[in-house]
Amino acid sequence: MQQTTPAMSPPRDEDPRALLPRDEPVRLIDETGAAHGDADYPMPADELLGRAYRGLVEGRRINDQANALVRQGRLAVYPSSHGQEACQIAASMVLGEHDWLFPTYRDSVAVIARGVSPADAMVLLKGDWHSGYDPQEHRVAPQTTPLATQLLHAVGFAQAAKHRGEDTVVLALCGDGSTSEGDFHEALNFAAVFHVPVVFFVQNNEFAISVPLSRQTAAPSLAHKAIGYGVPGQRVDGNDVAALLAVLGEAVDRARAGGGPSLIEAHTYRMQAHTNADDDTRYRERAEVQAWVAKDPLTRLRAHLTARGLLDDAREQELADGAETIAAALRDALNTDADLDPEDLFRFVHSARTPQLQEQWHRLRDELERSAASTEGGDR
Structure with a gap:
C-alpha cells in the first residue's frame, strides 16, 4: 500500500x-x-x-x-491564576x-470560560477524577499536571484534524517552566x-514553582525560541x-488559513503562591509582588472602559452579581460529598478488565467487606 507523506512546512522566508x-x-x-495605537494589531x-x-x-x-x-x-489543591486572568479569558475567546x-493545571478559568461548569472543572483539583467534564462536548482537553505533556497531545490532535481536512485550530497553553522540558522542543519541532x-501560548509568570525565569533560559525572551524552529514568535503584555x-x-487566524504554528509569549505574573502547598515568601520578596498590583488586568480594563463611558456602576454591580452566582453554585457543588464507588478504580483502566485487575478488585472488595463487618460488630 502506497503511503502518503504529510505536507511539510513551506520554504523558509528569505x-x-x-x-x-x-x-x-x-x-x-x-x-x-x-x-495605545499599534500599526499591526x-x-x-x-x-x-x-x-x-x-x-x-x-x-x-x-x-x-x-x-x-x-x-x-x-479542594485538595488549587493553582491560582490570580493576576493571569487576561491570558485565561483571551485564550478562550479567540x-x-x-x-x-x-490547558494546564493552572488554566481552570480558561476551561470554565470555554463552557465547562465551574464544578466540573474543579473535579480534578478536588481529587475525585482525572477530569470532570466531557472533552469532546466542550472541545477542551483534560487539564494536565505533568509539565508540557499536553503540548504533544495538542500537536497530534491538530495533525489528525489536518489529515481529516478540518479547519480546526488548537491552542496549547503552557507556562515558562514548560519551556525547559523536552516535550516542549518535540512539540514545537514537529508542529x-x-x-x-x-x-503555542506560553504564560510567562516569572516562576516555575520557586525557580525564576533567569534559571530557565538564557534566551532574550521565550518567544525568541520560535526562530529556532522556523515559526514566528511574538511577545505580548499578558495583563x-x-x-x-x-x-x-x-x-489563530493565521493557523486556520494554513500559515502553520506560532509561539506567543505573554508577560504576566503569578500574584499568589504556586499552589496552596507552596510558601512563596521563601523565594521572592513582597515588594516584587506588590509592584505588579498596579498592572492588574482587571483594574486596567475597568479604567479603560469607564473612561470611555462603556462601564458604569450599574453595569459593574450586574457583573459582580453574576460572578457571585457562579461562586455560590461552585460552593454548593463542592459542599456535597461525592458518592464514590471503589470499583471505579478498576472499571475504566481497560475496555475489558484484565485478569490481574480482576484479582486486585476482588482483594480490595474482600478487604472492604471485612472492614465493614468489623465495624458493624464493634457497633453492636
Whole structure:
C-alpha cells in the first residue's frame, strides 16, 4: 500500500528576521487604562472588550472562591491564576466553536470560560477524577499536571484534524517552566516541520514553582525560541486583554488559513503562591509582588472602559452579581460529598478488565467487606 507523506512546512522566508518577536511586548492598553495605537494589531471591538471584562470579573471571583474552598478542605489543591486572568479569558475567546483548547493545571478559568461548569472543572483539583467534564462536548482537553505533556497531545490532535481536512485550530497553553522540558522542543519541532495548525501560548509568570525565569533560559525572551524552529514568535503584555485578543486572534487566524504554528509569549505574573502547598515568601520578596498590583488586568480594563463611558456602576454591580452566582453554585457543588464507588478504580483502566485487575478488585472488595463487618460488630 502506497503511503502518503504529510505536507511539510513551506520554504523558509528569505529573511528569517521576520520570525523574530518585537523587542517590547505588544500593548494596546497600559496600566492606567489609556489606549495605545499599534500599526499591526488593531484595538478589539467594544463588544469584545465588554465580554472580556465580564470574563475577568468572573475569573477573579472563581479564583478567590477556589482559594477559600481549599482552606475549607473542599479542594485538595488549587493553582491560582490570580493576576493571569487576561491570558485565561483571551485564550478562550479567540477560539471558534470547533477549535480545541489544551490547558494546564493552572488554566481552570480558561476551561470554565470555554463552557465547562465551574464544578466540573474543579473535579480534578478536588481529587475525585482525572477530569470532570466531557472533552469532546466542550472541545477542551483534560487539564494536565505533568509539565508540557499536553503540548504533544495538542500537536497530534491538530495533525489528525489536518489529515481529516478540518479547519480546526488548537491552542496549547503552557507556562515558562514548560519551556525547559523536552516535550516542549518535540512539540514545537514537529508542529513546525509538518506545518500543524497549533498556537503555542506560553504564560510567562516569572516562576516555575520557586525557580525564576533567569534559571530557565538564557534566551532574550521565550518567544525568541520560535526562530529556532522556523515559526514566528511574538511577545505580548499578558495583563492587557486587548493586546492578547489581538495577538492570539491573529495567530489563530493565521493557523486556520494554513500559515502553520506560532509561539506567543505573554508577560504576566503569578500574584499568589504556586499552589496552596507552596510558601512563596521563601523565594521572592513582597515588594516584587506588590509592584505588579498596579498592572492588574482587571483594574486596567475597568479604567479603560469607564473612561470611555462603556462601564458604569450599574453595569459593574450586574457583573459582580453574576460572578457571585457562579461562586455560590461552585460552593454548593463542592459542599456535597461525592458518592464514590471503589470499583471505579478498576472499571475504566481497560475496555475489558484484565485478569490481574480482576484479582486486585476482588482483594480490595474482600478487604472492604471485612472492614465493614468489623465495624458493624464493634457497633453492636
